Amino acid sequence: MLQIGLVHYLLLSVVLLGIGLLTVVLKRNAIGILMGVELILNAANISFVASNYFGPANARMDGYVFALFVIILAAAEAAVALAIFLNFYNNIGSIDVERASTLQG
Numbered sequence: 001m002l003q004i005g006l007v008h009y010l011l012l013s014v015v016l017l018g019i020g021l022l023t024v025v026l027k028r029n030a031i032g033i034l035m036g037v038e039l040i041l042n043a044a045n046i047s048f049v050a051s052n053y054f055g056p057a058n059a060r061m062d063g064y065v066f067a068l069f070v071i072i073l074a075a076a077e078a079a080v081a082l083a084i085f086l087n088f089y090n091n092i093g094s095i096d097v098e099r100a101s102t103l104q105g
Contacts, residue, residue, distance in 0.1 A: 016043035016046065
């Protein structure tokens, strides 16, 4: 019988981190880049919570508190980024990030 341990959670975290990094690097769409950033933050959350769960018993809440801060940071980042993307779409008519060079003054 397979026991799921810390290594499995960290492997899942690394896979999500890799997918998130590839998404950020390869996507030209601003929403796709934002989704990649969210995947990276979720990978960090999985590693925080898993390390906390399988770590020493005297530090039981540290990983959960870090994960809560990351979730709050991700919500604020998503709100600000979506506002920027909406403004960019209203000015340019597209959310293709390669057209952002036209905004330089």
